[in-house]
Structure formats: structure tokens, C-alpha cells
Amino acid sequence: MIxxxxxxxxxxxxxxxxxxxxxxxxxxxLRDPNGWLALVGLHWLSDGxxxxxxxxxxxxHLVGRGVPERGGTLELTDGVVTLHPEPGxxxxxxxxxxxxxxVLADDIGQPPTRVDIGALRVHVxxxxxxxxxxxxxxxxxxxxxxxxxxxFELDPAWRVTGHLERPxxxxxxxxxxxLGEVRAEESAGVVHFDAGxxxxxxxxxxxxxxxxxxxxxxTTNGAETYSGGRFLVTGPVAEDGxxxxxxxxxxxPPCVFSPYATCPLPWDSNRLPIAVQAGERLPHVxxxxxx
Numbered sequence: 001m002i003x004x005x006x007x008x009x010x011x012x013x014x015x016x017x018x019x020x021x022x023x024x025x026x027x028x029x030l031r032d033p034n035g036w037l038a039l040v041g042l043h044w045l046s047d048g049x050x051x052x053x054x055x056x057x058x059x060x061h062l063v064g065r066g067v068p069e070r071g072g073t074l075e076l077t078d079g080v081v082t083l084h085p086e087p088g089x090x091x092x093x094x095x096x097x098x099x100x101x102x103v104l105a106d107d108i109g110q111p112p113t114r115v116d117i118g119a120l121r122v123h124v125x126x127x128x129x130x131x132x133x134x135x136x137x138x139x140x141x142x143x144x145x146x147x148x149x150x151x152f153e154l155d156p157a158w159r160v161t162g163h164l165e166r167p168x169x170x171x172x173x174x175x176x177x178x179l180g181e182v183r184a185e186e187s188a189g190v191v192h193f194d195a196g197x198x199x200x201x202x203x204x205x206x207x208x209x210x211x212x213x214x215x216x217x218x219t220t221n222g223a224e225t226y227s228g229g230r231f232l233v234t235g236p237v238a239e240d241g242x243x244x245x246x247x248x249x250x251x252x253p254p255c256v257f258s259p260y261a262t263c264p265l266p267w268d269s270n271r272l273p274i275a276v277q278a279g280e281r282l283p284h285v286x287x288x289x290x291x
Contacts, residue, residue, distance in 0.1 A: 032195060035137035037120075037258070038136040038143060044090075045130070053071040064139070158248050160193050162243050164243050172186055175265075188205055204234075212243060220276060231251055232251070234246075
């Protein structure tokens with residue numbers, strides 16, 4: 001799953017500097033050609049072969065500099081996607097033009113195979129039973145012009161220490177997404193903490209390096225922040241279960257930046273009854289029109 005987080009230093013100066021560095025890295029990643037601002041398309045695949053290219057008659061219509069009228073076909077068979085390039089059309093992987101068919105790895109449990117088609121970069125995603133082609137434009141003007149994500153003023157009071165109550169055994173939580181699907185995800189437990197004058201708790205999902213991923217909603221959603229909630233990665237969980245939860249590091253899900261993302265949403269137990277005025281606010285992003 002998607003994650004961005006770190007544990008800032010303890011001193012006030014160090015803390016502000018660490019947050020500033022995190023913000024700078026966050027903006028850099030958004031502007032990266034493989035980042036969320038570049039996402040301009042999502043095409044769900046059906047079984048069998050589908051042509052792709054710049055000609056609107058293709059099953060997958062791609063718009064971007066250097067995209068050939070017909071780049072080839074994508075064949076979905078038994079959950080596996082194979083690219084059959086049109087001879088001389090120019091699809092490339094790692095800068096090397098394809099000279100034959102290629103099975104494309106999806107994004108589950110591994111880096112996906114990224115294919116360059118002109119200025120576009122595409123790869124296969126898998127969401128439950130659905131398989132799709134995700135499209136990014138590496139030359140999208142927003143990558144150069146985007147002014148950054150607006151944020152609430154830094155407030156150390158929103159950096160709190162909580163305690164992880166681990167489940168006694170394997171436990172899952174049902175995580176909804178913007179596609180209307182619900183997936184059972186492994187739970188890391190429940191984080192209990194005090195913030196905004198309340199004793200609160202959030203279901204946590206496991207993250208790398210003993211950290212936790214929190215998907216949460218609060219009463220700022222829909223006005224000051226994204227209506228679909230925000231994400232947060234905690235610091236590492238200590239042996240005694242204590243964990244730093246810093247809402248100054250709360251960040252927008254990818255759906256804020258593109259209508260072609262497939263974001264998870266907060267579930268009922270992860271809706272906080274307070275206004276978390278910390279972290280990223282709702283930016284204005286000029287989305288490309290859907291095909």
C-alpha cells in the first residue's frame with residue numbers, strides 16, 4: 001500500500017527542520033514523473049486482446065506526445081497481461097525498445113513493469129478481481145507548475161505518543177475504497193492516544209520498519225481537508241507498544257491529485273470526532289479530463 005512517514009527529532013529546532021525536509025521530499029515525489037500528479041488515465045482490461053494507441057478507434061485510447069496511432073495489443077488471459085507491440089511502434093522498457101512480446105508484472109507484491117509509450121508511462125495494476133492499465137504523462141505541465149500542497153501551521157501539540165494494542169491473533173479489518181469495493185486487510189492492532197482534548201483510537205495497518213499506517217477521517221473533511229480522509233504513517237512501535245503519532249505528517253491520498261487513483265477510505269471505527277487541524281490541507285489540482 002501507499003506510505004510516507006518518518007519520526008522527527010526531539011528538539012524544537014530539529015523537529016521543525018525534520019518536518020520541512022519531509023514536506024520538501026513529499027513535494028518532490030509528487031512532481032516525479034512516476035508520482036501522483038502525473039496520473040492521467042486508468043483503463044480496466046477485459047479478457048482477451050485490446051488494442052492501444054493514439055487512434056480513438058483503439059480499445060485503449062492513449063493521448064500524449066509521441067504515442068503511435070497503434071502501439072500494439074494488451075492480452076489478458078487467466079489474470080496475466082501480455083503486451084504484443086506493433087512492429088516499429090516504439091514501446092520501451094528501461095529505455096530499450098521492445099522487439100517481442102512481454103508479460104507485464106502487476107503492482108501486487110513487486111515493482112510493476114513500466115512501459116514507455118512516447119511521453120506516457122504505463123503499468124498494470126490489480127485491484128481485487130479487476131486488472132487495469134495505469135497511465136502517467138511524464139511531460140504533464142502540472143509536474144513543473146504545481147505550487148505544492150497547502151498545510152496547516154506546524155503545531156507540536158499534534159505530535160502525540162500513543163499505545164498499540166496488538167490483536168491476540170490474526171485479525172483483519174474491512175477496508176473500503178473509492179471503487180466501491182471492500183478488502184480484508186491484516187490489522188496491526190488498535191492505537192490509543194489523546195489528542196484534541198479527547199481519548200481516541202484508530203485501527204492500524206502494518207507498515208514497513210515496525211511503523212503503522214493509519215487511514216483516518218475527522219471533522220475537517222469536506223471543508224478544510226479531503227472528504228475521503230487522509231493518511232498517516234507513525235514512528236516505529238517500541239517493544240512496550242508505545243508509538244509516536246504525528247498528525248503534522250498527515251497527508252492527502254492519491255485521489256486528491258488524480259481522478260484515476262484507487263484510494264482506500266476510512267472505515268467507521270477510524271472516523272475521529274475532532275477537527276485535526278494539522279498536516280496537509282485540500283489543494284486545488286487541475287485534473288485532466290477523463291476520456
